[in-house]
Amino acid sequence: MGGPEMAPQLVQARGLRPLGLPGQRSGRPGGAVAPLDPRRSGQPGGAVTPLDRALEAAARARVTLILGTSDTGKTSLTARLAGALAARGERVAVVDADVGQSEIGPPTTVGLGHVAGAVARLGDAEVIALEFVGDTSPVRYIRETADATGRLVRRALDAGFERVLVDTGGLVEGPLGLALKRAKVRAADPDLVLVLQRSDESEPIARALERDVRPRVVRLAPSPAVVRRSAARRREHRERALRDYLAHAATLTLPTARAPVRDRRGEALTDVAEGLLLGVLGAGGETLGIARVRAWDAARGCIVVDTPVPAEQIAALVAGRATWRA
Numbered sequence: 001m002g003g004p005e006m007a008p009q010l011v012q013a014r015g016l017r018p019l020g021l022p023g024q025r026s027g028r029p030g031g032a033v034a035p036l037d038p039r040r041s042g043q044p045g046g047a048v049t050p051l052d053r054a055l056e057a058a059a060r061a062r063v064t065l066i067l068g069t070s071d072t073g074k075t076s077l078t079a080r081l082a083g084a085l086a087a088r089g090e091r092v093a094v095v096d097a098d099v100g101q102s103e104i105g106p107p108t109t110v111g112l113g114h115v116a117g118a119v120a121r122l123g124d125a126e127v128i129a130l131e132f133v134g135d136t137s138p139v140r141y142i143r144e145t146a147d148a149t150g151r152l153v154r155r156a157l158d159a160g161f162e163r164v165l166v167d168t169g170g171l172v173e174g175p176l177g178l179a180l181k182r183a184k185v186r187a188a189d190p191d192l193v194l195v196l197q198r199s200d201e202s203e204p205i206a207r208a209l210e211r212d213v214r215p216r217v218v219r220l221a222p223s224p225a226v227v228r229r230s231a232a233r234r235r236e237h238r239e240r241a242l243r244d245y246l247a248h249a250a251t252l253t254l255p256t257a258r259a260p261v262r263d264r265r266g267e268a269l270t271d272v273a274e275g276l277l278l279g280v281l282g283a284g285g286e287t288l289g290i291a292r293v294r295a296w297d298a299a300r301g302c303i304v305v306d307t308p309v310p311a312e313q314i315a316a317l318v319a320g321r322a323t324w325r326a
């Protein structure tokens, strides 16, 4: 993973094109939509596929947020759109706002990545920045997850990316899903929201968004080819992502006088459990990565962690709620 600094060519601001998005709504309320065809766009014979519709809408939006319940193909669509836009010569960034089934950065973080061409997986994006949220579920950290998403969207725009796609997690139903998604939309301020839904499970959110002038809402039905995963498979996927991330870790013994351990409100902690996941912060408070606690050595005033972040870059550690026992 790269450090917190963007490559100079990404930092250099470029003029962003005016949007000129049409004011009208597209999509058909009630979830009556054509299925998202898994085939590539540009069909011979000229048939317009739902993927074409998504691409055509996303190509005119500076910020596009993709939402839908679990296993509706959000991440695959995000990767495909990012690759297609990059192939047109656009500078494309993706914010991965799914803290559980993370692709850009490890679980517990919101990640910002650069997609420079066709990618097989969203995880092939080059990581530019991370924000530690603290858990692999957003339910206790709705505001934090939304705020982190918004900050990374703005960071991408400030860095001159022309298209920013925001992939989200599958929690859409019930009051929590509605609150989370409305908070993310408020924070990310997208021009376009692509709603992937099988029937009408995302209608409460879609309709709530349509009451405002922005964003434009486009509904799409998932491809029949989308594979649904059990809770166990999702946990496996998350654990594999953590294992892969920590495969590059070193075991560091850090004096807590130099690298204080705090909770999310900034209160100093004097003990943490083995296995707890910590955000690793640099001198500017930016997230450099995550760490897993091995031990707290109170006698020596040290914490022992596994992390791929180099010791000399670490200024502080922040405790979340998620633990992982390898």
Ligand SMILES: Nc1ncnc2c1ncn2[C@@H]1O[C@H](COP(=O)(O)OP(=O)(O)OP(=O)(O)O)[C@@H](O)[C@H]1O
Binding pocket: 037, 038, 068, 069, 070, 071, 072, 073, 074, 075, 076, 077, 098, 101, 168, 169, 170, 223, 225, 226, 227, 228
């Ligand atoms: N168009 C497609 N053709 C074939 N397979 C697909 C297609 N879209 C998605 N899949 C497969 O379906 C599974 C779920 O897709 P994906 O991860 O994109 O869904 P998601 O909505 O992002 O899920 P989650 O809610 O877990 O984030 C993946 O294994 C993916 O490879």
Ligand SMILES: [Mg+2]
Binding pocket: 074, 075, 076, 098, 101, 167, 168, 169
């Ligand atoms: Mg996903």
